């Protein structure tokens with residue numbers, strides 16, 4: 542019974558937390574509610590990176606601060622105990638003498654992990670941990686992966702025909718544009734997904750053949766950083782991803798300090814050309830660089846080689862695969878993948894499957 546009540550308020554915390562999706566990384570999404578005598582008297586969530594934490598917003602929302610001494614604070618993540626961009630939330634809880642705190646999950650971030658709970662308990666606060674823990678972990682899967690696996694959370698996405706292709710066989714005079722397999726509703730959904738991740742990764746053949754924009758046009762929200770794998774810098778300069786409207790990273794085997802960079806790219810704002818050694822573990826080097834840049838999650842939109850490389854190495858966490866009602870008969874084969882199905886849906890005649898990788902590779 543008590544757990545049911547706890548779950549009810551924690552569900553509200555998770556609902557609030559999710560409002561921060563796309564705006565708080567590299568911080569976690571966190572929601573908080575304050576309950577007094579069975580009534581919510583304040584709620585809040587972490588709205589934007591650098592802005593106040595959920596607990597602060599929830600406390601600020603309470604009109605009569607005296608009630609805090611008799612209230613329970615529900616929060617979807619362990620309160621922080623370190624001074625980051627904002628003061629520690631444990632201090633706030635103690636200052637306001639909140640007697641009970643209910644937490645969904647321990648913070649995986651090394652600087653906090655367990656110490657927030659310890660400090661509250663040491664100061665006489667009654668702390669309950671683990672309410673809707675699985676749900677909270679799923680919500681913050683990007684944040685958790687980033688800190689525990691030391692790499693971005695990786696979402697693979699592609700669209701394939703019923704006969705297993707992602708593109709037709711191109712000829713020299715094929716138009717430079719995508720061959721659409723999915724419908725407009727799916728495209729809108731994909732743009733929403735783009736707004737939820739920090740980076741969007743593609744291989745150079747995709748940019749050469751499709752000239753994608755890799756931005757958020759059919760949804761609202763931030764554009765992800767464009768990330769291109771281009772070992773030989775073979776991608777023509779006129780491609781849309783070089784329009785300078787979004788931060789862009791190009792991983793190349795060429796020396797980025799050489800004249801190649803200056804001549805080809807000096808006119809493009811927000812462009813980072815990063816040299817890596819393709820003779821070694823290219824993916825590890827790329828993921829390391831993205832971690833350095835605080836890119837907590839990426840969506841990989843193809844093509845087949847780029848996706849298959851990551852699948853083979855186990856560097857993926859989720860896959861979202863569209864099966865459109867088309868046949869190409871020949872062309873670029875879709876990647877092959879084995880994962881745990883977690884759901885599927887039908888969108889105007891296109892089937893969408895969701896997979897997760899329960900044996901994803903760590904990158905320590």
Ligand SMILES: NC(=O)C1=CN([C@@H]2O[C@H](COP(=O)(O)OP(=O)(O)OC[C@H]3O[C@@H](n4cnc5c(N)ncnc54)[C@H](OP(=O)(O)O)[C@@H]3O)[C@@H](O)[C@H]2O)C=CC1
Pocket residue numbers: 698699700701706707708719720722743744745746747748750751770771772773775819823824842843844845846847848850873
């Ligand atoms: N239906 C769909 O959802 C999608 C379809 N597409 C289609 O897919 C086609 C392109 O797919 P595909 O031909 O497989 O090519 P990719 O777009 O995956 O690009 C492959 C190239 O990227 C470079 N690359 C990628 N990963 C690595 C790595 N780990 N190490 C070294 N180089 C790497 C290589 O370049 P290099 O050879 O220079 O070393 C490689 O040849 C396009 O025609 C496009 O239309 C693309 C995206 C989605």
Ligand SMILES: Nc1c(N[C@@H]2O[C@H](COP(=O)(O)O)[C@@H](O)[C@H]2O)[nH]c(=O)[nH]c1=O
Pocket residue numbers: 699700719720721722723727728731743747748751752753754755756842843863
């Ligand atoms: N063909 C195909 C996809 N192709 C992917 O979308 C990219 C185009 O992005 P943009 O220019 O921003 O709209 C393209 O390069 C490739 O990565 N995606 C899908 O959801 N369904 C499809 O049928």
Ligand SMILES: [Zn+2]
Pocket residue numbers: 594595596620621622628629630631
């Ligand atoms: Zn905090």
